[in-house]
Amino acid sequence: MRPLLLLALALAIETSGGCGASQRTTTLKTALITVDTARDAFLAFDVAAQANLISGDQTAEAAIVSGATSAADGQTKLAAYRAARATKLAAYHADRDKIATAFNSAYHAIAAAATVNDDASITGMQAALAQLTAAITPYLGGSK
Amino acid sequence: MSAIDTLKSVLRYAEPALATIETIQKITGTGGLVGEEAFAAISAAIKSFVDGVESDASPTTILADLANLTKSLASDDAATATTTAAVDATEDAALAAKFPTGG
Numbered sequence: 327m328r329p330l331l332l333l334a335l336a337l338a339i340e341t342s343g344g345c346g347a348s349q350r351t352t353t354l355k356t357a358l359i360t361v362d363t364a365r366d367a368f369l370a371f372d373v374a375a376q377a378n379l380i381s382g383d384q385t386a387e388a389a390i391v392s393g394a395t396s397a398a399d400g401q402t403k404l405a406a407y408r409a410a411r412a413t414k415l416a417a418y419h420a421d422r423d424k425i426a427t428a429f430n431s432a433y434h435a436i437a438a439a440a441t442v443n444d445d446a447s448i449t450g451m452q453a454a455l456a457q458l459t460a461a462i463t464p465y466l467g468g469s470k
Numbered sequence: 471m472s473a474i475d476t477l478k479s480v481l482r483y484a485e486p487a488l489a490t491i492e493t494i495q496k497i498t499g500t501g502g503l504v505g506e507e508a509f510a511a512i513s514a515a516i517k518s519f520v521d522g523v524e525s526d527a528s529p530t531t532i533l534a535d536l537a538n539l540t541k542s543l544a545s546d547d548a549a550t551a552t553t554t555a556a557v558d559a560t561e562d563a564a565l566a567a568k569f570p571t572g573g
Contacts, residue, residue: 351527354527355527357527358527358531358532358535361535362535365535365538365539368539369539369542369543369546372542372543372546373546373549376546376547376549376550377550379550380550380553380554380557383553383554383557384557384560384561387557387558387560387561388561388564390561391561391564391565391568394565394568394569396569397565397566397568397569400565400568400569401565404558404561404562404565408554408558411554415550419547422543426539426540426543429536429539430536433532433533433535433536433539434533434536436527436532437529437532437533440527440528440529440532441529
């Protein structure tokens with residue numbers, strides 16, 4: 327999936343350089359299908375990533391309660407754990423939102439190219455797809 | 471889930487798409503890409519796949535696809551918040567049960 331998705335994105339960029347009405351239609355279609363595919367893969371990743379981030383939650387909180395020496399002790403430790411969890415989730419969301427922004431740019435660039443029939447819009451779409459590829463590459467490569 | 475299984479699951483265009491994916495699977499073997507020849511073959515397979523997919527690249531459809539992404543991410547976040555809130559409520563109750571007088 328990962329190399330294929332990257333290949334598909336690369337292909338969309340590669341095939342975006344044509345001209346003529348038919349070629350333009352094919353280019354836009356290819357770009358949209360590619361970005362939709364990348365979006366679906368990204369959403370699957372997001373579900374798994376968030377589940378992974380909170381997977382030990384129940385066990386960790388139960389351990390805190392089990393080891394608490396008083397209500398106040400338990401409350402303090404639970405609050406600290408939950409604050410750390412919130413920080414971890416916020417960091418993930420901030421990272422993820424960079425990719426969401428790249429998707430946003432890509433979709434708007436494709437929409438612009440589908441609306442305005444000029445070379446500049448195709449160039450802009452190519453740039454947006456390249457930025458999207460750059461944004462998701464660390465995730466697809468498994469380094470995130 | 472294997473790479474090809476994942477690709478199948480995220481691509482929702484059944485018959486012609488699956489045939490193309492089978493071709494890609496045969497070419498890539500374990501999923502690794504090897505050499506110019508394989509790259510060209512895979513590119514051709516993907517192009518063939520794209521040609522076989524019905525897709526309306528109108529601005530309305532494109533922006534609807536973006537809205538789907540935004541909505542799905544919000545849904546993921548809501549699910550995470552619901553899960554963590556349930557855990558927190560359970561463990562708050564467990565703590566209260568362990569120290570019923572608050573001591």
